[in-house]
Amino acid sequence: MNDSRRFFLKQGGIALASFGLMNGAPSFLQRAALAQGLTRAADGRRKTLITIFQRGAVDGLNMIVPHGESEYYSLRPTLAIPRPGRGNNGEAAIDLDGFFGLHPALAPLKNLWNEKRLAIVEATGSPDNTRSHFDAQDYMESGTPGRKSTPDGWLNRYLQAKTNAKASPFRAVSMTQNLPRVLQGRAPALAISNLADFTIRAGAYSAKVQGGFEDIYEQSAGDVLRGTGRETFEAVKFLKQANPAQYTPENGAQYPRGRYGDSLLQIAQLIKAGVGLEVAFTDMGGWDTHVNEGGARGQLALLLQQFGAGVNALVTDLGPQRMDDVVILTMSEFGRTARENGTRGTDHGHANAMFVVGGGVRGGKVYGEWPGLTNDKLYEGRDLALTTDFRDVFGEVASRHLGNANLQTVFPGYVTSAAKFRGVLG
Amino acid sequence: MKAFHTRSRATALLMMLALLSGTFAPGAEAQRKTKERAKAVSEEQRILHVLNRLGFGARPGDVERVRAIGVERYVEQQLRPDQIDDAVAASKIKNLPTLSMTTAELLAKYPNPGMLIRQLQRSGKPVPPELAAIIESRTKGTPPTAPNGSSGAAKNTAAMDDAMTAPAVGGASTAGKDGEMSAGAMTASQNRKGASNDQDRGDYRRAIIAYMRENNLESPQRITAELQASRILRAVYSERQLQEVMVDFWTNHFNVFASKGADKWFLTSYDRDTIRPRSLGKFRDLLGATAESPAMLFYLDNFQSVSPNTRAPLGQQQRRRLMRMNESDPRGGGMKRRRQQTENEQAGQMGMPPQQPKRPRRGINENYARELMELHTLGVDGGYTQKDVQEVARAFTGWTLIDPRGVVAGNNAAKSYFNARLHDDGEKMVLGHKIPAGGGIKDGETVLDILSRHPATAKFIATKLCRRFVTDNPSPSLVERVAAAFTKSDGDIRETLRAIFTSTEFNSVEARHAKIKTPFELAISAIRTLGGETDGRPALHGWVAKMGEPLYMYQAPTGYPDTAEHWVNTGALLERLNFALALVSNRIPGTRVDLARFAGEIANNKISQADQARVVDQFLNLILQGDVSPRTKETLLKQLNSPDAAASMQAPVAQVNDSAAQVNESAAMVGSAQGRDTARRGGFGRGEGRRGMRGLDSTLPAINPEVARIAALILGTPEFQRQ
Known part of the structure; x- marks a missing residue:
């Protein structure tokens, strides 16, 4: 690795551009760094959105405990998390605002x-x-509840709406085996289960074979594949330089073991490498707790521990400065029944809770109207009612964090606007 | 005289030249041959075009075979697949037992592990003691309000096996990962080592697996894997190439996602009984068959679409009793044949959503009605309104399924039938046509008649077919002519295709190489062009998935887009190149190519420059039929002889930071093909296909890595990504 590249990796593409060292960097990176207004917010910094999907429907009422609501305790005789200060050590809810x-x-x-x-x-x-x-996952990913034939996902439509012919191939990356519905569509997006696999795989011959492919694509003038070829080889080479296997998280961040932790770690790597990442996605499963869900300990507790540790590690690793330009958004397809069921679990419900994390987030607050858990307030007599359409949250993030004002194309058939935003991002 | 003189002088000169060079006669001969070749090439190109578009590319010798019978006759033959002998393909899929099983048989033999307990209990069969013990321990301490001791366990596994609750299968899952025990259960247990719940789940899972093994039951994953394998095998081996292309086309047009709930059990029949027999028939027949197929009824939710005026549902007990009565009924056949039976017996509404067994949802579901018009017939701009959607939905109320999860109904499980009790029998207005009240099942049929004969449908289907067979952006005049052929023949697919194949646009120079191959087309054509063999083991489909087109795994009802931009992107291209490398170095378990057969004599692992040039020519001819720019060829040769080649060949594997898999792959690139299958699992397990393949492996010579590299580079060219 030459010095300029090393510097580049340390400082990210923006720094490189300002130090006039662009010649050593792959051209897509130059473009990513130079493309103004599209990949960066008004103050000139690149913004990144990291989305985490909790597949299987997390029990939002035990994730964010409404301990100020007495109904919660009568609906969940065995599952409820004790009020702050009650119960055994470490088994009570951690108070946030006196109610949640x-x-x-x-x-x-x-x-x-x-x-x-x-x-x-x-x-x-x-x-x-x-x-x-x-x-429900289909709708949350397509962004068009009730309409199945929407061909693309809302994150992809965001990418389309802010088209950027000069975008980096790493503009949208899903750390999953296959591209999730939310990122499918016309705009290019990568699914990578492991950064180390993003290469020409021919063992000792890899470099030679890649050189061969590169030359062939380079000389195929007039073919639309030529541009794709060039991007591909640049991306592969660049990742190789970034040396994903030799990564040490900063600030003592400790990612949970397993696919979920690994994918968050690799998202942090991509952000630090300055490859032009704008939208990242990963998911975590196991939330469908119909039986023996557990309360302060047990099944759900173990999943939440992993989930929270991952988010915390990511934030720690990226550090406060980078987190100023990052928003982490979590989602799950629906909530679970307010009442616990006969098998000490919960069944499929309706509304749920989302986390929004980042330096630019107006944090320390629970947003949205709380509908209450009394019987007359429950949706269909069983579930937490909905007071915020998820598109108003997604829309606010797309608009205020990523800087896309054209939400009509991102959420067709739905009118969202600043008036409906909850003000999470100010 | 002067003329003679001149001529004789010229002759003398030529003779002198000929004497000097010794090339007179051969030179003239060569010129004549070149001219002939120029003509021949254009015929050859036409043949190749037909082999690419009406099928999955040419195998060695195919061009000659088509030339011998004439390209027009070949096209006509392809339009009549029933008259083409297809013994080879039939023998290749013989070892896939699920292909010939009914849906009820599949539900019984490849049960949903989450439904197993419920099935056992409802069938009255004894629950084996190991399972009973586990169930008891799991439900110990359950509050006394629990309805019965076992529902907890059954419900939990039902949830466990729901593919949608685990990641990595949310979007488009890869082969062998579409749910069942693998997804939710395994992820969860890995994440929660040591927890008592985990212990429970682990024990439960093991008990279920043991029970299944003892009773000769297998995982339902295998159903989808075999169906995917069958599509691959037929595309590679079938002589009915056009039929395979049309099966692919209609499967995508009438897309159904295998990972949606029970659909994985229904798709085998969907391919065999619904799509395949009608792929070149009348559009109306095909449309009707999809409308009443369990796969579509389930996928687009029509099975749970119910008239809001319907009477109160039958009680659970009564319903179960009725389902058991149905079990003994041997009648098969379509929806209409079962109509009387079910009406008379009032078989109850089994089409409740599985997620909420206590609260069956009542009311109209518009999903099928909307997609029927938007995606199957009229197209999005086909001129229907939301009111039409509602009216069509009303017409299809009562088109439902008996016991879609195969819990109680035995041989009648997951059969479609018309339930008059659930049907909205009022008058309907669809696209200006009045459908009088009291039509019953005929309402839906009338709607299908109206839609299939609507001019917007002719245009929509013609556009999609032209896009598939001619170019991403077919001209309006071509679409118009093809739509006219569709209308004139009352939606005869064969006639419509004939109009395309005989059009000047299809046969134009512009159409040649105008389409980017889909990943499926690329994989199949690569195997065919190298005369490769495959037993359809899942690894090959795994590559199709990696390149972006897992079969039966597109979640949205639109199906995969059929234009270049969807397939051309950085990640997908990288996987295409890696696929080429894996294929030529025989790193795909169950799939074999024999490059030595084309490369000729090369001293072991030593390849001279002359050899290289010869091998490059051989493979350019084989893979691209020589249809390649001189610059590409030059680049290939230059690349092979680049000075850094020697250096990089000696580079230690570890230097490029390879994963374990790559080390394995590197060995594959240099060494022989044998023994690697054992290193990688990914077979059908107990399938017979494996045995056959071993025989094939043992006959393979070692691969010269230089030859493999040349073949991979050519398979990876932009030219080969096109057809």
Whole structure:
């Protein structure tokens, strides 16, 4: 690795451009660094959105505990998380604002709340009444509840709406085996399960074979594939230089073991490498807790611990400065029944809660109207009712964080506007 | 005289030249041959075009075979697949047992592990003691309000096995990962080592697996894997190439996602009984068959679309009793044949959403009605209104399924039928046509008649077919002519295709190489062009998935887009190149190519420059039929001889920071093909296909890495990405 490249990796593309060292960097990076107004917010910094999908429908009422609501305790005789200060050590809800509290397994997130970098949107989700995982995930990803034939996902439409012919191939990356619905569509997006696999795989011959492909694509003038070829080889070479296998998280960040932690770690790598990442996606499963969900300990607690540890590690690793330009947004297809069921679990419900984390987030606050849990307030007599359409949250993030004002194309058939935003991003 | 003189002088000169060079006669001969070749090439190109578009590319010798019978006759033959002998393809899929099983048989033999307990309990069969013990321990301490001791366990696994609750399968899952025990359960258990719940789940899972093994039951994952394999095998081996292309086309047009709930059990029949027999028939028949197919009824939710005026549902007990009565009924056949039976017996509404068994949802579901018009017939701008959607939805109320999860109904499980109790029998208005009240099942049929004969449908289907067979942006005049052929023949698919194949546009120079191959087309054509063999083991489909087109795994009802921009992007191109490398170095378990057969004599692992030039020519001819720019060829040769080549060949593998898999791959690139299958699992397990393949492996010579590299580079050229 030459010096300029090393510097580049340390400082990111912007620094490189300002130090006049662009010649050593791949051209897509030059373009990514130079493309103004499109990949960066008004103050000239690149913004990144990291989305985490909790597949299987997390029990939002035990994730963010409404300990100020007595109904919560009568609806959940065995599952409820004790009020702050009650119960055994470490088994009580961690109070946030006197009404809501974090599940004790989410303790690492409390600091982010205190620092006002973590906000919560309550009673949000899809207005469609489906309780099918399939349909609800489909709607949350397509961004068009009730309409299945939408060919693309809302994140992809965001990318389309802010078209950028000069975008980096790493503009949108899903750290999953296959491209999720939310990123499918006309705009290019990468699915990478492991950065180390993003290369020509021919063992000792890799470099030679890649050289061969490169030459062939380079001389194929007039073919649309030529540009794609060039981008591909640049991206591969650049990642190789970034040496994904030799990565040490900063600030003592410790990612949870497993696919979820690994994918967050690699997202941090991509951000630090300055490859032009604008939208990142990953997901985590296992949330469908019909049986023996557990309360302060047990099944859900273990999942939340992993979930929270991952978010906390990502924030720690990126550090406060980078986090000024990053928003982490979490989502899950629907909530779970307000009442616990006969098998100490919860069934498919309606509205849920989302986390929004980042330096630019107006944190330390729970947003959205709380509908309450009394029987007359429950949706269809069983679930937390919805007061914030998820598109108003997504729209606010797309608009205020990523800087896209054209939300009509991102959420067709839905009118969202600043008036409907909850003010999570000010 | 002068003329003679001149001529004789010229002759003398020529003779002198000929004497000097010794090339007179051969020179003239060569000129004549070149001219002939110029003519022949254009015929050859036409043949190649037909082999690429009506099929999955040419195998060695195919061009000659088509030339021998004539290209027009070949096209006509392809339009009549039933008259083409297809013994080879039939023998290739013989080892895939699920292909010939009914949906009820599949539900029984490849049960949903989450439904197993419920099935056992409802069938009255004894629950084996290991399972019973687990269930008891899991439900110990359950509050006394629990309805019964076992529902918890059953429900939990139902949730566990729901593919949608685990990541990595949310979007478009790859082969062998579409749910069942693998997804939710495994991820969850890995994440929660040591927890007592985890222990429970682990025990439960093991008990289920043990039970399935003892009772000769297999994982439902295998159903989708075999269906994917069958599509690959037929595309590679079938002589009915056009039929395979049309099966691919209609499967995508009438897309159904295998990972949506019970659909994985229904797709085998969907391919075999619904799409395949009608792929070149009348559009109306095909449309009707999809409308009443369990796969579509389930996928687009029509099975749970119910007239809001319907009477209160039957009680659980009564319903179960009725389903058991149905079990003994041997009648098969379509929706209409089952109509009387079910009406008389009032078989109850089994089409409730599985997620909320206590609260069956009542009311109209518009999903099928909307997609029927937007995606299957009229197209998005086809001139229908939201009111039409509602009216069509009303017409299809009562088109439902018996016991879609195969819990109680035995041989009748997951059959479609018309339930008059659930049907909205009032008058409907669809696209200006009045459908009188009291039509019953005929309402839906009338709607299909109206839609299939609507001019917007002719235009929409013609556009999609032209896009598939001619170019991404077909001219309006071509679409118009093809739509006219569709209308004139009352939606005869064969006649419509004939109009395309005989059009000047299809046969124009511009159409040649105008389409970017889909990943499926690329994989199949690469195997065919190298005369490769495959037993359809899942690894090959895994590559199709990696390149972006897992079969039966497109979530949205639109199906995969059929234009270049969808397939041309950085990640996908990289996987195309890696696929080429994996294929030529025989790194795809179950799939084999024998490059030595084309490369000729090369001293072991030593390749001279002359050899290289010869091998490059051989493979350019084989893979691209020599249809390649001189610059590409030059680049290829230059690249092979680049000075840094020697250096990089000696580079230690670790230097490029390779994963373990790559080390394995590097060995593959240099060494022989044998023994690697054992290193990588990914077979069908107990399938017979594996045995056959071993025989194939053992006959393979070692691969010269230089030859493999040349073949990979040519398979990776922009030219080969096109057709």
